Amino acid sequence: MASISVPLHTDKLGFTLVEDTPQPGKRWVVVTPNPESDCNILLARAANERQESFIGNQCGGRVFLFLQTDNFWRDYNAMKAKGVKFCQKPREEEYGTVVVFEDLFGNRWDLYQNKQS
Incomplete structure (x- = not known):
């Protein structure tokens, strides 16, 4: 299963990590380009082979x-x-x-x- 790329968003794009919470069978990762705004991106990992085939x-x-x-x-x-x-x-x-x-x-x-x- 493909991993979620937090460093791309935080290190290379300068986003701020808002939340990184492990959950049963998944991981809840939220980043924001501007901590002072309400704009967030929830990063989700592919859950099966069909979803993995669409990565990228x-x-x-x-x-x-x-x-x-x-x-x-x-x-x-x-x-x-x-x-x-x-x-x-x-x-x-x-x-x-x-x-x-x-x-x-x-x-x-x-x-x-x-x-x-």
């Missing part, structure tokens, strides 16, 4: 999650220095600055900053 491809190769920042270049450079795998070079879009990166399991994320930020 939950969205069919599309971006799975979006991480908005108020300082794109600060966060991009920090993540890059920590070894986060980027799938492309940052680009300017009509809505703002964006780059796609992958977590340890191949799930794709967007790091982006709105032009209004």
Whole structure:
């Protein structure tokens, strides 16, 4: 069974660990990109072979999650220095600055900053 990658979220993405509670047959892990907000991510381990077959491809190769920042270049450079795998070079879009990166399991994320930020 695949493990939950807390260090990716805490060490490389700078998230804060909110909770890590073992439960019968599973582990309850909650992280947040900003401890001052109500935004949390619950990380769940695959419970069977069928679920394991989807690890890294939950969205069919599309971006799975979006991480908005108020300082794109600060966060991009920090993540890059920590070894986060980027799938492309940052680009300017009509809505703002964006780059796609992958977590340890191949799930794709967007790091982006709105032009209004």
